[in-house]
Amino acid sequence: MKKLWNSLLSILADAALVTFATLAVPCAVLTAYQVPFPLVPLVWAAILIGLLLSVWMHAPKLGWIAGVAYFAVLGALLIWKWAAVRYGFSLFRYAMLDLLAADVPFLPAATPVDPVDGLWNIPDIAVGWFALLVMGLFGLSIAWSLIRSKMLILPLIVPLPMFMLSLIYTDLPLAHWTVLLLLLYLGGCMIGGGLRVSDAKRYGIVMVPVILGLLLLGTMIRAISPPETYEPISFERRQEIVGDRIREIYDDIRNVLSNRVKRTEDLSDEEEWKRTGDVILELTSSTSGETYLRSYSLGSYRNNIWYSVPNYSGAWDSMAALGSRSNRGDGGEGAALDKMEIRAEGSEMLYVPYGFLKNDANPLAEAYLPANGLTEYSWTFDVEMANPDFANAETVGNAEADYYAWAKEQYVIENPEIKAQIRAFAEAAGIYDTGDNRRTAQIVAEFVRRNGTYTTSPGRLPQGKDFVLYFLQENRQGYCVHFATATTAILQSFDIPARYVSGYRFFTSRYEPMTVTDEMAHAWTEVYCPGIGWMPVESTAGSEGWQEPDQKTATPSPDISASPESTLAPTAEPTPAPTEVPDDQESTEQTGEPTQRPEPDATARPDGQGTDDEDSETTRSVDPPNLWWLLWLLVPPALVGGMWGADRIIRNRRKEAFRQKDAREAVLAMYRYQKRLERHGAPKSEIAEDLAEEATFSNHPMTQQRKQMHSILRESAAYFDSFPKWKRFLYRHLLFLL
Numbered sequence: 174m175k176k177l178w179n180s181l182l183s184i185l186a187d188a189a190l191v192t193f194a195t196l197a198v199p200c201a202v203l204t205a206y207q208v209p210f211p212l213v214p215l216v217w218a219a220i221l222i223g224l225l226l227s228v229w230m231h232a233p234k235l236g237w238i239a240g241v242a243y244f245a246v247l248g249a250l251l252i253w254k255w256a257a258v259r260y261g262f263s264l265f266r267y268a269m270l271d272l273l274a275a276d277v278p279f280l281p282a283a284t285p286v287d288p289v290d291g292l293w294n295i296p297d298i299a300v301g302w303f304a305l306l307v308m309g310l311f312g313l314s315i316a317w318s319l320i321r322s323k324m325l326i327l328p329l330i331v332p333l334p335m336f337m338l339s340l341i342y343t344d345l346p347l348a349h350w351t352v353l354l355l356l357l358y359l360g361g362c363m364i365g366g367g368l369r370v371s372d373a374k375r376y377g378i379v380m381v382p383v384i385l386g387l388l389l390l391g392t393m394i395r396a397i398s399p400p401e402t403y404e405p406i407s408f409e410r411r412q413e414i415v416g417d418r419i420r421e422i423y424d425d426i427r428n429v430l431s432n433r434v435k436r437t438e439d440l441s442d443e444e445e446w447k448r449t450g451d452v453i454l455e456l457t458s459s460t461s462g463e464t465y466l467r468s469y470s471l472g473s474y475r476n477n478i479w480y481s482v483p484n485y486s487g488a489w490d491s492m493a494a495l496g497s498r499s500n501r502g503d504g505g506e507g508a509a510l511d512k513m514e515i516r517a518e519g520s521e522m523l524y525v526p527y528g529f530l531k532n533d534a535n536p537l538a539e540a541y542l543p544a545n546g547l548t549e550y551s552w553t554f555d556v557e558m559a560n561p562d563f564a565n566a567e568t569v570g571n572a573e574a575d576y577y578a579w580a581k582e583q584y585v586i587e588n589p590e591i592k593a594q595i596r597a598f599a600e601a602a603g604i605y606d607t608g609d610n611r612r613t614a615q616i617v618a619e620f621v622r623r624n625g626t627y628t629t630s631p632g633r634l635p636q637g638k639d640f641v642l643y644f645l646q647e648n649r650q651g652y653c654v655h656f657a658t659a660t661t662a663i664l665q666s667f668d669i670p671a672r673y674v675s676g677y678r679f680f681t682s683r684y685e686p687m688t689v690t691d692e693m694a695h696a697w698t699e700v701y702c703p704g705i706g707w708m709p710v711e712s713t714a715g716s717e718g719w720q721e722p723d724q725k726t727a728t729p730s731p732d733i734s735a736s737p738e739s740t741l742a743p744t745a746e747p748t749p750a751p752t753e754v755p756d757d758q759e760s761t762e763q764t765g766e767p768t769q770r771p772e773p774d775a776t777a778r779p780d781g782q783g784t785d786d787e788d789s790e791t792t793r794s795v796d797p798p799n800l801w802w803l804l805w806l807l808v809p810p811a812l813v814g815g816m817w818g819a820d821r822i823i824r825n826r827r828k829e830a831f832r833q834k835d836a837r838e839a840v841l842a843m844y845r846y847q848k849r850l851e852r853h854g855a856p857k858s859e860i861a862e863d864l865a866e867e868a869t870f871s872n873h874p875m876t877q878q879r880k881q882m883h884s885i886l887r888e889s890a891a892y893f894d895s896f897p898k899w900k901r902f903l904y905r906h907l908l909f910l911l
Contacts (some may be wrong), residue, residue, distance in 0.1 A: 181378025192223030261303025566704030
């Protein structure tokens with residue numbers, strides 16, 4: 174009776190684990206791709222699958238009946254519901270491809286599913302039949318790996334490949350319970366794996382209360398902290414999310430392999446400007462004054478992320494047109510040539526001053542110049558062409574015209590709705606396209622500079638907000654990244670080629686060695702001016718000796734009468750002393766120290782128009798309390814407690830088997846343990862084989878043979894003493910071997 178009770182508990186424990194995994198993984202995938210399905214029938218089907226498979230694989234004599242019933246149900250499903258299964262698969266395939274095909278090149282395009290007679294009005298039922306077939310096949314692999322394989326790792330690995338299909342889309346309420354069920358399954362496998370192998374008789378007694386406790390704990394945590402309410406997401410929006418994440422993963426891999434060149438800039442993470450003081454490069458320049466050293470540029474704005482654009486394949490060199498279109502640097506009359514020597518180790522890109530002179534050694538590139546392993550190099554540059562006289566702009570040829578048309582298509586805001594909103598805001602502020610890219614860039618830069626307040630801690634971007642619109646309309650606080658992004662986006666909203674540039678800004682002294690650190694990092698805008706090339710545009714508040722007003726109106730009118738040079742990056746010549754600025758308003762971009770500004774009044778609006786409690790409430794994002802992390806805090810002690818309890822039970826049972834009155838049974842128990850040790854590397858003992866054979870076939874007492882077998886076990890266990898401590902820990906507490 175006791176043996177029957179232990180077997181029944183083992184069947185129930187494994188049936189529960191199989192049910193958890195069989196229901197969680199397929200439903201998580203369906204949920205992730207927003208495919209409707211009937212949940213209640215699948216729950217009952219998962220329970221039946223778990224029971225049939227557990228009985229089949231546990232019961233040595235009558236289990237085949239459950240196996241036959243299981244395959245009979247699957248066969249009936251394939252025969253009588255094949256049309257519904259195929260239709261359900263087609264619906265799922267369409268939903269998946271509709272999201273992924275646009276961004277994964279090897280996937281075919283999604284094609285609409287033709288209705289099936291009798292099923293067109295109940296697609297969720299058809300998906301349910303398809304899910305039932307998947308659950309049947311998936312449950313079979315789960316049950317075999319968990320019950321029959323006798324392996325500790327395999328049951329943990331089997332559900333992961335299918336579950337990974339849903340990792341991108343675990344953002345709906347239904348997905349939370351699927352994750353919880355999968356965690357219960359994995360936890361049960363980890364706690365009961367060693368116990369199943371070492372002491373199968375106690376497995377059910379231990380695992381049933383463990384599973385019930387974990388299930389109760391998960392239910393309590395879910396009741397205390399229910400999932401947040403989610404708004405439906407359209408297929409188009411979800412397709413954008415998938416594409417962005419795939420590109421981010423691809424870019425991260427490329428960054429690792431290519432030594433830190435960034436292809437994206439996630440603006441949603443720009444909560445605070447953090448500096449470490451790390452040395453970036455060392456240089457010596459023949460000029461004195463303020464210097465911009467360019468590293469790379471990004472040009473396509475989408476979903477609060479800057480993306481790089483592909484290299485131009487035409488007959489135009491973008492990087493050679495960084496304010497240096499003329500040939501005066503080739504030794505022509507009036508050339509003002511200077512040199513800069515740079516040492517930068519471990520960088521894939523060359524750091525470039527504006528007005529540098531192109532030579533054949535400079536490879537063609539759009540966003541940056543590849544270093545190709547070069548760590549020490551020098552530039553000859555023309556300080557006058559770093560900020561050229563536009564009256565002497567060259568005539569635009571066919572090659573440049575082709576590049577300009579290409580740039581208009583690449584340097585864009587991809588979301589037409591966001592683009593329209595940014596342009597509408599700019600036009601309401603009095604900004605317009607003058608037809609002269611340089612002049613328009615000056616107007617935009619002045620407005621952005623006056624409209625914002627410099628701070629190194631602007632706060633995190635609220636969820637669901639656009640970075641540019643939030644900075645321009647609501648927060649109006651930020652550092653160089655915010656100002657440069659806003660300037661670039663406004664120019665792009667007018668279809669003017671502009672790009673976001675990252676680099677370093679600092680002051681040099683003539684022929685004095687200088688160390689550039691990350692504290693001198695800076696961001697600015699480049700705008701393309703036909704006949705000249707890419708020109709830098711500075712718009713960060715506080716730069717160029719700019720004195721910020723105490724209060725700003727909601728839509729200040731830019732002063733378009735200012736000198737054109739006031740917003741372009743300064744020349745490399747010594748800059749004149751700026752107008753006097755209060756100490757607490759000096760720009761971090763110039764001094765390398767944080768800007769000290771009075772904290773804004775908590776009751777005042779950013780635009781200086783007074784108090785508006787309702788507006789303040791609408792712009793704040795208050796997240797509801799989330800206590801799901803408590804589950805992770807409770808999992809480690811639960812695992813440790815389960816492992817400790819299983820270890821104690823297994824060791825006690827092993828001692829009882831070795832010390833039992835029947836010496837022959839004790840010898841056979843020790844022999845089985847000896848074979849386990851041998852499977853993990855212990856030396857094979859022929860004497861143990863002989864003793865086991867004698868215990869099997871002889872009837873005389875085996876007192877001396879028991880002592881001899883026990884001595885063999887001590888020698889075999891001593892084999893593991895030479896192992897590292899961590900490995901002995903795994904053998905003892907995970908495999909329950911020692």
